[in-house]
Amino acid sequence: MAGFDDGRQQGAAVDFSPGAQVPLSAGSGQSAATQALASGAYRDGPVSDLLKANGEASVKPPKLSLFEPNLGEAFSRAVQVRMLGGGRAPLIQSFGTDPQVIADHCLAASRFRKARDARLTAVMGLLGLLFLPGVLLWLGGFQLRRWLAGAQNKRAGAFGVLALAALAAVVLLVAVTLPVGGFLAIYLRVMLVAPVVGWFLAKRICERYAKELRECWMGLLSGGGVGARIPETVPQDPNDADAERLRKALTQLAAEQNSNLVFYAGPKGILGMGTRWGSWQLAEELTPSPDAEEINPFRSWDVIRAIQDQLRMLERGPLHTGGFPKPSIRHWIVAPVSEGAKAVSRPEGQEVEAYQVKDFEIQRICNEQQFGSGNRHYLGVQFVLWDGQLVLTLLISVTVLHHTLRIEVTGHALGPVHPLFTTKPAPKAKQVSKTVKFWETKSVPLPLVDTKEVVRLAARAPLTWFPPVLDFLGGKLTLPEPFGLRHTWADKPWRHRFMADDALRAATPVLRVVHTAALKVLEDNGVATEKFGARSQFLSGAVQAHVPTKADEYNA
Structure with missing residues (x-):
């Protein structure tokens, strides 16, 4: 992993813990979403499916x-480079998942494929280099077939079949009617046949590893807790710089996941938390009560702390019912970015340590940074829920402008992982007509790795080292x-x-707790x-009849 670099950038000076820690699965309540995304590293199929899941990817x-x-190859490579590469840009937190576990599985899947490619490279070196003209001839025929039929088309079409048939006929004709004799004739004949032998060996290698990759894919989605095996993160000796850099990159990823700074991107909502679907504001004038001559001085932070203390009691109730699970209650600093921003930056300085905005700075922003430019404070x-498939976040802000106290509660929802990542591997088969009852069909199993896939993997194998x-x-x-x-x-x-x-039900009790604490x-x-x-x-009363809206989009 020489390409990775721990690069001290944007708060990279964190306290790295020793050793490589590879959990079997995500934390409690997050396993389904984590394992679904991790399964992407082991999948086969066309990479275009990822574009259907997110049109902004390319x-x-x-x-x-x-x-x-x-x-799977494209997903693993892209995630490794983006999340563990040297000099990478800051990442958005992945609430409801453990991104370190997903990165571990991408590394493990790449390790599987490297072991396969090492064997395929040996086959290519033995039968490819010695008989290179024949290998190039066969590869040229398969490339021509892909050009004629389309790279991802399962059926070659008439032109593709004719191209391969013509190539096979030429090979057979040349092998039988060579005008030369001696060693050269033997070499030319073997040169044309050796790639076929190499294909047979490569097919067995590819099928073995394809079966293992599919077992990992199925194990993750079946809840089996398949662990990622990445021994390359454990230094083999004190001078193993590559393993140390990778270990630090994984630890830096975990530290950034725990950051308390998030980014608001206009209609896209808060990145990582989802769009804002509801908003409720309580704003009234601050006047002394009849029993008091004047108001005792207090600040927004005092109200926020009181709300925080009461929110810790959400999981308790007067009746013995299921109720709320224990929520995560945390102070957040929200930084604004443009809707079309292609990158974000995390602050540096004395106010930030290991991607965490320090408590004194959080308190200052809460009390003073309530109007105009700058970051804002929210209590979240x-x-x-749903094993990480649903992330509900309710953010509370308290502002005081002139004589007006404003308490705002906003709801954000992040939905389930795209169905692409939750589909289990299906056996490869095709429907054919029965011999006698031709009006009926039957399912015929297909090889796990077909001919064109073997050729693709064998052609790529020597280049995977570059x-x-x-x-x-x-x-x-x-x-x-x-x-x-x-x-x-x-x-x-x-x-x-x-x-x-669940999203609608959570808003009412949280809103009431916030108002009760603030009034006290x-x-x-x-x-x-x-x-x-x-x-x-x-x-x-209004929150009980609330329906989801696009609260981040205003009708001007």
Whole structure:
């Protein structure tokens, strides 16, 4: 992994823990989404399926389609370079998943393929270099077939079949009627037959590893807790710089995942948390209560702390029912970026340590940075539901402008992983007509790896040791920016009835807890709460009939 670099950039000076830690699965409540995304590293099929899952991703077209990657190869390569590469841009947090586990599986899948490619390279070296003219002739025929039939077309078409048939006829004719004799005649005949022998050996190698990759794919989606085996992250000796760089890159990834800074991108919502589907504001004038001559001085932070203390009691209730799971309650700093921004930057300085904005800076932003440019403070309540397939986040902000106190609660929802990543491997088969009852059909199993796939893998194998060359010849997947594993491949939650119900149900109790805690602080500091109480009652009724809206899109 010489291409990786720990590059001290944008808060990279974190306290790296020793050793390579490879968990078997994601944390509690996040396994389904994590394993679904991790399964992308082991998949076969065309890479164009990823473009259907996210239209902002793109694939660089190959110079020669014989060298193009499949879905799993492109996904693994793109994720490794983007998340672990040297000098990489900052990442968006993947709420509801463990991105380190996904990166581990991408490394493990690449390790599988490297072991396969090493054997294929040996076959190509033994039968390819010695009989290079014959190998080039056969590869040229398969490339011609792909040009005529289309690289991803399962049927070659009439022209493709004719091209291969003509090539086979020429090979047979030349082998039988060679005008030369002696050693040269023997070499020319073997040169034309050796690639076929090499294909047979390569096919057995490819089928073995394809079966193992599919077993990993199935194991992840079946909840088997398949662990990623990446021994290359464990230094073999004190001078193993590559393993140390990779270990630091993985630890840096985990540190960035725990950052408390998120980015708001206009109609795209908060990156990683999803779009804002609801918003409720309580804004009234601060006036002294009849029993107090003046208001005791207090700040926004005092209200936020009181709300935070009460939100910790959300999982408790008067009845013995299921109720809320334990939420994650955390202070967030939200930085604005443009809707079309292709990159984000994380702040540096004394206020930031290991991608975390320090407590004193959070308190300062909460109290002082409420109007005009700059970052904003929110208190977040986050529920990770459906094994990570649904992430609900309710953000609370408190602002004081002149005599007006404003308490705002906004709801954000991140939907399930795209169905592409939740489909299990299916046996390869085709439907054919029965011999006697020709009006009926039957399923005939197909080889796990067909002929053109064996040729593609064998042709790519020697070049896998030179990834930039392979990217140039075969093309590569470009991930959408700003990149985060979870929100890039998320679907809309409102198409799932129960997920939509969970999002709507969470808003009401959270809103009531926020208002109750805020009113208690106001009463303790001599503020008249009649208007606040009336407004709170109105919002409490309105939130019960709320439906999801595009709250980040304003009709000008």
